[in-house]
Amino acid sequence: MAGGWSKDGDVHEQIESTVQDELERARSHLPQGESLTHCEECGEAIPQARRDAVPGVRLCIACQRELDKQQSAISGYNRRGSKDSQLR
Structure with a gap:
C-alpha cells in the first residue's frame, strides 16, 4: 500500500x-x-x-568485544532519504 505521493512498492524497496x-x-x-x-x-x-573458528581473526575476544560495543552504537536506519530518516 502506498502512502502520500509514493508509488506501490516504494516502502518495500526502501526496506x-x-x-x-x-x-x-x-x-x-x-x-x-x-x-x-x-x-x-x-x-x-x-x-x-x-583462530580455527574465525578464519582471518585479528583480535582477541576482549578487544573484539570492545570493538563490537563501539560499532553497535551506530544507528541502523534508512539513510536513503525517507521522511522518517530525515526526522531523526
Missing part, C-alpha cells in the same frame, strides 16, 4: 535497500586472510580454537 546496505557493511567487516597468532590491539595470544 530492501536498507537490508542490502547493512549486509554489505557487515560483510566488509568480516576478517579475511590468515589469522594472527597475537591480537593486533593488545598483543595477547589468540587461542588456536578461535
Whole structure:
C-alpha cells in the first residue's frame, strides 16, 4: 500500500535497500586472510580454537568485544532519504 505521493512498492524497496546496505557493511567487516597468532590491539595470544573458528581473526575476544560495543552504537536506519530518516 502506498502512502502520500509514493508509488506501490516504494516502502518495500526502501526496506530492501536498507537490508542490502547493512549486509554489505557487515560483510566488509568480516576478517579475511590468515589469522594472527597475537591480537593486533593488545598483543595477547589468540587461542588456536578461535583462530580455527574465525578464519582471518585479528583480535582477541576482549578487544573484539570492545570493538563490537563501539560499532553497535551506530544507528541502523534508512539513510536513503525517507521522511522518517530525515526526522531523526
